Amino acid sequence: MRARIAVLALLGVLVLMPYLWMVAASVKPVSEIFRASLSIWPEQFAAAENYGKVLARVPVLHYLWNGVVVCGGILLFQLLFAVPAGYALAKLRFPGRGIAFGAVMLGLLVPPHVPALPLYVAASGMGLLDSYTALIAPFTISAFAIFLFRQFFSALPDDLxxxxxxxxxxEWSIVWRxxxxxxxPAATAFAIFSVVSHWNDLFWPLIVVQGHEHATPALGVLYFRSEEAGDDFGAMMAAAVLMTLPLVLAFLLAQRRFVEGIATTGLKG
Amino acid sequence: MAGITISGVVRQFGATPVLRGVSLTVEPGEFVALVGPSGCGKTTLMRIIAGIETADAGEIVIGDRPVTRLRPAERDIAMVFQSYALYPHLTVRENIAVPLAMRRLSAPERMPLLGRLLPGARAKRAAIDEEVVRAAAPLGLEALLDRRPGQLSGGQRQRVALARAVVRRPAAFLMDEPLSNLDAALRVQTRREIVDIHRAAGVATLYVTHDQAEALTMADKVAVMMGGELLQVASPEAIYADPADLRVAGFIGSPRINTLAAEADAAGRVTVAGLPAGLRTEARGALTLALRPEALRPAPAGLPAVPEHLEFLGDGLLLHARHAPDGTPLIARLAPEAREGLQPGAALKLGFAPGRALLFGADGRRVASRADAALVPA
Known part of the structure; x- marks a missing residue:
């Protein structure tokens, strides 16, 4: 038991280390970050300076708001489409079901970078570049979500x-009620997966977004680096801390629920 | 008051016929038990009546409405499932309220929070809640109304499923082996409760079971199904004492009915292994003679048998023996006093009253017989 806790603690520290390092660096002055000796705790606090620089130079709150809109929009539409689709594939009998499910499986095999160019051309053709629509629309139908829900719903008893x-x-009431x-459990697991991956996504926003107006948090960090910070690592780490903060807070607040949701799957009987 | 009429229902799964033209009538207020071994098609028939499964041919009428092409919800029936099929995420109160809420509240009124603010919704919800309590009270569920199914025992879940079926006052009840997941003691108790519910509601009920004891104790009428066909539909007494088919005789009754190869000569006199059985029949040739265990008793004359062992049941004895001429196993149910004078291995004769013997033809159908006064009863 004690050995197990020790192993878990060691692994936990390993996983947490980069994050802790980032937080520590965000409150250190540049001179201390580049010192040859290693220390987590700063000798001199430069938090106000670093965070002040970020907040003064780029619209952090605006980036975060964009992140919320984009991730929330993506998740909403993904659930709206994938839950009924997963239900139909799992529990309804209709001609073409096998082919439809095959298409979903095929969709799982396509990496998101492959359709990026055609999607960009389409968005450009429709005049949608640099908009929330361009950030949300390509992700609204998730083959992974349909697959995940289909597998999960298959286990629901037919008698129910x-x-x-x-x-x-x-059928519509059955799906939602x-x-x-x-x-x-499946919805929470998928929500975590979806929000984390789109909050952190840099590839697609970099393609369709041009200015601060619609920039997502990850893009915001990038802008800050290229435009403002140069080699001011303290400020950059502060920007990164600010951008990841909402995810960390959301997880800490909802942690108990996530675990409960995954632990209590009492559908028997 | 409505009854259920099923006529000529046929269902095939691929090339396998599951139902071969089944017709059955449940009169208004009647309790019919559909009994048969596993895989005989009884659950499929029930699902077709409920509308969950479709028939390849045949008609279903509930009351005077043909419902064959209606969706399950439009058929005005309630079903109790073997697995209870309660909504795991809803409390007992909400589970029982679902059938009422789906019918009485409009779609906006059912909305989680906003619905309660709509005019009229509050009054409708209060009325529903009152009916839920009224349905739950006789089943002893009042104290459990705010629990979820996961926190209930099997028997309690079963009662919630019953309350959910009763609350809507449907035209008919369908019950699919509702007791098979309960332990033996609870099963006997819940049996009683289901009969009481049926009496109180006075609604046509079709009850599917593979347990003949449930069928015989609960039903007004028993329908025995095998191989996708109804073999006999009759009162429990008639099914037991007067089976129309050898398969019915073999399925109903525990221990199993004794069967012996018999023969009718040109004059219709029946013999078993060459000995006269004291019976006359119109049939000729090879027959089967069937005798309930309680029809056999040790006697000066009768079937020669070799006892093998005795089982003491408390209120009686089961004598396991073999018919001496051909080794056919025989079981006799005897009074406990009969123990004296019975020794394993010591040959004896098992007699029977000719009136209690059942004769079946080579095709398994029942053959009429009468006691033959000209012969000495065996």
Missing amino acids: LHAARLDGMG VVLPNAW
Whole structure:
């Protein structure tokens, strides 16, 4: 038991180290960051200076708001499309179901960089470049989400759905009132996955966004580096801390729920 | 008051026929048990009546409405599932309320938070809640209304499923092996409760089970199904005492009915292994003679048998023996006093009253027989 805790603690420290290093560097003056000796705790606090520089020079709150809009929009539409699609593929019998599911599996194999060019051309052709739509639309249909929900819904007992139909629910009601509430673990797992990957995504925003107006947090850090900071690593780390802060806070607040959601899958009986 | 009429229902899964033209009527207020071994098609038939499964041919009428092409919700029936099929994310109260809420509240009124603010929704919800409590009370669920199914025992879940079926006052109940997941003691108790619910509601009920004890104790009428066909539909007494088919005789009754190869001569006199059985019939040739275990008793004359062992049941004895001429196993249910005078291995004769013997033809159908006064009863 004690050995297990020691191993877990060691692994935890390993995983946390880069983040701690970033936080530490964000409150150090540049001279201290580049010193040859290693120390986490700063001798001289430069937090006000570093964070002040970031907040004064780039619209941090605006980037964060963009991140919330983009990630929230993507997640909303992904759930809106993937939950009914997963339900239909798992539980309804219709001609072409096998082909449709095959297409989803095929979609899983395509890396997101492959359709980037055609999507860019399409967005440009429709005059959508540098807009929330361009940031959200390409990700609204997630093959991974459909696959994940389809697998999860397959395990739901058919009798539960039959009972719902006898109780007077239509298929649409069944999806949102019976299937989704019983798929919280899958929905939470997917939400974490989706929000984290799009919050941190740099590739697509870099392609379709040109100014500060629609820049996402990751792009904001990049702008800050190229335009303002130069080699001011303290300020850059401060920018990075600010951009990752919402995700960290969201996880800490919801941690208990996530774990509960994954631990209590009591559908038996 | 509505009954259920099923006529000529056929269902195939691929090339395998599951239902071969089944017709059955459940009169208004009647409790019919559909009993048969696993895989005989009884659950499929029930699902077709509920509308969960479709029939390849045949008609279903509930009350005077043909429902064959209606969706499950439009058929006005309630079903209790073997797995209970409660909504795991809803409390007991919400589970029971679902059928009412889906029918009485409009789509906007069902919305999670906003719905409660709509005019009229509050009054409708209060009425629903009152009916939920009224349905839950007789089943002893009042104290459990705010728990979730995961926190309930199997018996309690079963009762919630019953309450959810009753609350809507449907035209008919369908019950699919509702007791099979309960332990033996609870099963007997819940059996009683289901019969009481049926009496109180007075609604046509079709009850699917593979347990003949449930069928015989609960039902007004028992329908025995095998191989996708209904073999006999009759009162429990008639099914037991007067089976129309050898398969029905073999399926109903525990221990299993004794069967012996018999023969009718040109005059219709029945013999078993060359000995007269005291019966006359119109049939000729090879027959099967069937005797309930309680019809056999040690007697001065009768079937020659070799006892093998005795089982003491408390209120009686089961004598396991073999028919001496051909080794067919025989079981006799005897009074406990009969123990004296019975020794394993010591040959004896097992007699029966000719009136209690059942004769079946080579095709398994029942053949009429009467006691033959001209012969000495075996």
